[in-house]
Amino acid sequence: MNRILKGMLLLLMMASNISFADDAPSARQQKIDPNSYYGKLKEEFKEIGGAFFIGGANEGEALSGAETGGGMEKFFKSSENVSKETVPVEGMPFSKACRFTVAPKPKVFWNASFQLLNREPVKKGDAVLVVFWAKGRKVPQVVDDGAGATLQAYIQSSIGKFPKGRVNNFYDCKMLSEKWERYCIKTSPVSMDFPAGKLALIGMMGHKEQAVEVGGIAWMVFPEGANIAKMPKKSWNYEGRAADATWRKEAEERIGKIRRGNLTIEVVDDKGQPVADADVQVRMKQHEFRFGVAVSVGAFTGKSKNMSPEDVMKYKEVSTKYYNSIVPDNNLKWVYFENERKDGWKDTKECLKYYHDNGKYVRGHVLVWPTIFRAPESLKEKLKGNKELLDETVKKHVTEEVSEFKQWISDWDVTNETAVNRDFMDTLGPESMLEWYRIAHEADPKTALTFNEPNFGADGMELGSFPESLLNDKCRGWVDYLVKNKAPLDYIGSQCHGGSAGREFGGKTGPEGLWKYFDYLSSYYGKKLQYTELDVGIGDPSDPDQLAYQADFLRDTMIIAFAHPAFDAITQWGFWEGAHYAPAAALWTKDWKARPVADAYIKLVFKDWWTNADLKSGKDGKCSVNAFFGDYEITVNGRTRSVKYSSLEKDKPIRIELKQ
Known part of the structure; x- marks a missing residue:
C-alpha cells in the first residue's frame, strides 16, 4: 500500500470512525468506550474475535435505528398497529430501551413489528451475533x-440465497417475562456479502x-476465522x-392402556376343535x-x-419402510395443482x-390456503377485489x-394457517x-x-386471525x-414445526401440562388431534449437543402425543436432507447416513x-401376547396369515383354522 493511498484511507476512516490495524489490513475496527455497555460486550466476547458493531456503534444509534411497521426488510412498511417510545432503564447493564405498544391487534402478527437494518456491510465469512434484552406485558383479552x-x-434478508427468508434459524422467545431477560441470536459464517441495509x-x-420493551440491542459481526465455538x-x-x-412412567402407563391390548390367538382344526401345542x-x-x-x-x-438413480431408489425404500402414512409436501397445493393441470397431474x-x-x-x-398470495399466479389479478369470482x-x-x-x-387439510392468512x-x-368444509x-x-x-394453543389455533368482533x-x-x-x-x-415437548401452549408447559x-x-371441541408437519430444526448439525437435543426432543414430542387418547397420527415434514425444506431437520443426511x-x-x-x-x-388352543394395535402376520405351524389387531376389537380373539 503506497503512502498516498494509505493517507486517503485514513482520512475516510477518521470520518466514519472506522480504522484498519496495520498488522491486519482487512480487520474492521471501531472506537468503542471500554466502560460503555458495548465496550463491556466487546470484552465479554473477545475470545470469539474482534467484534464490529453493524446496527449502530452505541445504544442510542441502535435504538434510534429501530423502525416500527409490518412485514420484513424489502416488504417492510409503516403500520398503525405499533408505536415506539424510548424509555430510561435503571439497574441493568444498558441505560435505555424501546417500548413498543401493539394496539389494536393486527390481522396478521407480522404487521406489528420492528426492524433494525445493518448500517455497515457484512462480508462473506462473517459470523453474526445479536444480543438484546426483552420483557413484556399483554393487555387483557376478550378470550384469554x-x-x-x-x-x-x-x-432476515431478501437478497441472494435468502429471498424473503431468514438467514438464521427461527428464534422464538414466547411468553416474555415481566422482568428483563437476555436473548442471543447468531448465525454461522454467512456465504455471501450483504451491503448496508x-x-x-x-x-x-x-x-x-x-x-x-427491548433494550441493550447490540448487533455484532466477527470476521472470517473467528472462534465461533465461543459464541453464546x-x-x-x-x-x-x-x-x-x-x-415418563405415566406416559408408559398411558400408552399401555390406550395403544395395546391382550392379543388372543385361538388355533382350531378344520372341525373347530382346539389345537394344543x-x-x-x-x-x-x-x-x-x-x-x-x-x-x-x-x-x-x-x-x-442432483438426484441419482440410487437416491430415488433409497428415497422410496426409506419412506416405505419406516412410515405407514404419506402426504405430498407441495404438489397438492393450489399453485402446483394448476401448474400440473396440463399433464393431468401425472407425477402426483x-x-x-x-x-x-x-x-x-x-x-x-392443502385445499384452501386462504390468502391471495398462495393463489395460482394466473388467477391472482383476476381474484383481487372480485368477491363473486373468488367465492366461485x-x-x-x-x-x-x-x-x-x-x-x-x-x-x-381443508384449511391451512388461518392464524396468519x-x-x-x-x-x-x-x-x-364453513362452505369449504361442507363442499x-x-x-x-x-x-x-x-x-x-x-400450533396448538389459544393464541394460534383457537383465536388466530378470527375477527375480534365475533x-x-x-x-x-x-x-x-x-x-x-x-x-x-x-x-x-397442529403442524408442530419445532416439536412440542416442554413447549408452551395455552400457558401449559411440560408433558403434564400438555396432556391437560x-x-x-x-x-x-369433541375432535381428534394430530401433528401434521412435525420436525425439529437445529442450527448446526455437526454439533453433538444439538443432535442429541434434536433426537430427544422428537422422541419426547412423539411419546407425549402417543400417550394421549385424542391423537391417532403424527406426520413428520420430510426425512431426507436432499429433499427437505429445512435440511438440518432431516433424519437422514444427503448421503443417507442416519442422524441420531x-x-x-x-x-x-x-x-x-x-x-x-x-x-x-x-x-x-389359545395363546396371547400384550400387543400394540396394528397389522400382523401370524404363522401357525408354518402357515402364515395376515390379520389386523384393532383397538376397536381389542377383546375379540383372532381365530386361526388349520385345514388338513
Whole structure:
C-alpha cells in the first residue's frame, strides 16, 4: 500500500470512525468506550474475535435505528398497529430501551413489528451475533390465550440465497417475562456479502395487544476465522428431558392402556376343535397409529436436482419402510395443482398410487390456503377485489381437487394457517370457511377433514386471525366457529414445526401440562388431534449437543402425543436432507447416513412400540401376547396369515383354522 493511498484511507476512516490495524489490513475496527455497555460486550466476547458493531456503534444509534411497521426488510412498511417510545432503564447493564405498544391487534402478527437494518456491510465469512434484552406485558383479552406477552425475533434478508427468508434459524422467545431477560441470536459464517441495509433484525409482536420493551440491542459481526465455538450457546434443553423424569412412567402407563391390548390367538382344526401345542409366531408389520411423513414428488420421480438413480431408489425404500402414512409436501397445493393441470397431474398421481398400493394411508395438503398470495399466479389479478369470482373459484377448486384424487386420499387439510392468512375470509365472510368444509365433504364423504394450524394453543389455533368482533365466551375462534356451525370437521391438526415437548401452549408447559391442554382441546371441541408437519430444526448439525437435543426432543414430542387418547397420527415434514425444506431437520443426511434423530425414531416406533412374539397354544388352543394395535402376520405351524389387531376389537380373539 503506497503512502498516498494509505493517507486517503485514513482520512475516510477518521470520518466514519472506522480504522484498519496495520498488522491486519482487512480487520474492521471501531472506537468503542471500554466502560460503555458495548465496550463491556466487546470484552465479554473477545475470545470469539474482534467484534464490529453493524446496527449502530452505541445504544442510542441502535435504538434510534429501530423502525416500527409490518412485514420484513424489502416488504417492510409503516403500520398503525405499533408505536415506539424510548424509555430510561435503571439497574441493568444498558441505560435505555424501546417500548413498543401493539394496539389494536393486527390481522396478521407480522404487521406489528420492528426492524433494525445493518448500517455497515457484512462480508462473506462473517459470523453474526445479536444480543438484546426483552420483557413484556399483554393487555387483557376478550378470550384469554393463557400465554404471556410474545416476541419473535430473527435475522432476515431478501437478497441472494435468502429471498424473503431468514438467514438464521427461527428464534422464538414466547411468553416474555415481566422482568428483563437476555436473548442471543447468531448465525454461522454467512456465504455471501450483504451491503448496508440488506440484513434486518426483525422483531414480530402482533400476536396480541401488548407492550414489549427491548433494550441493550447490540448487533455484532466477527470476521472470517473467528472462534465461533465461543459464541453464546443456546441451552439445548427442555423441561422433562431427564431419563428419570417422573412423567415418563405415566406416559408408559398411558400408552399401555390406550395403544395395546391382550392379543388372543385361538388355533382350531378344520372341525373347530382346539389345537394344543401349536407353534405360533406373531410378527408386527405396521401400526394402527399413523406414523407418517411428507414426501417430495420431485424426489420420488427423480426430477429434483442432483438426484441419482440410487437416491430415488433409497428415497422410496426409506419412506416405505419406516412410515405407514404419506402426504405430498407441495404438489397438492393450489399453485402446483394448476401448474400440473396440463399433464393431468401425472407425477402426483404416480406418487399417490405407489404409496396407496403399498398399503400406506395417504393425506392431502392443502385445499384452501386462504390468502391471495398462495393463489395460482394466473388467477391472482383476476381474484383481487372480485368477491363473486373468488367465492366461485375457491369452491370449484375444492370440489375438483377432492374429486380428482379421492381414490387415494383418506384425509385432507381443508384449511391451512388461518392464524396468519385470512384474506379470503375477510373478503367473503367467515361463513365461507364453513362452505369449504361442507363442499369437501360432499365431494368425498369418506374422507376425513382437518383444520391445520401452525400450533396448538389459544393464541394460534383457537383465536388466530378470527375477527375480534365475533369473539366471546361462546365463540373462541375458528375451531369453535366450525364446530358450533356443525362443519364436517374430524381433526384439529397442529403442524408442530419445532416439536412440542416442554413447549408452551395455552400457558401449559411440560408433558403434564400438555396432556391437560390436550384433554381440554379434545373434550371442548369433541375432535381428534394430530401433528401434521412435525420436525425439529437445529442450527448446526455437526454439533453433538444439538443432535442429541434434536433426537430427544422428537422422541419426547412423539411419546407425549402417543400417550394421549385424542391423537391417532403424527406426520413428520420430510426425512431426507436432499429433499427437505429445512435440511438440518432431516433424519437422514444427503448421503443417507442416519442422524441420531433417525435412530431415536426407529428405536421408538420399531422397537419400544413394536410387538413380535413366539408362542405355543395351550390345551384350549389359545395363546396371547400384550400387543400394540396394528397389522400382523401370524404363522401357525408354518402357515402364515395376515390379520389386523384393532383397538376397536381389542377383546375379540383372532381365530386361526388349520385345514388338513
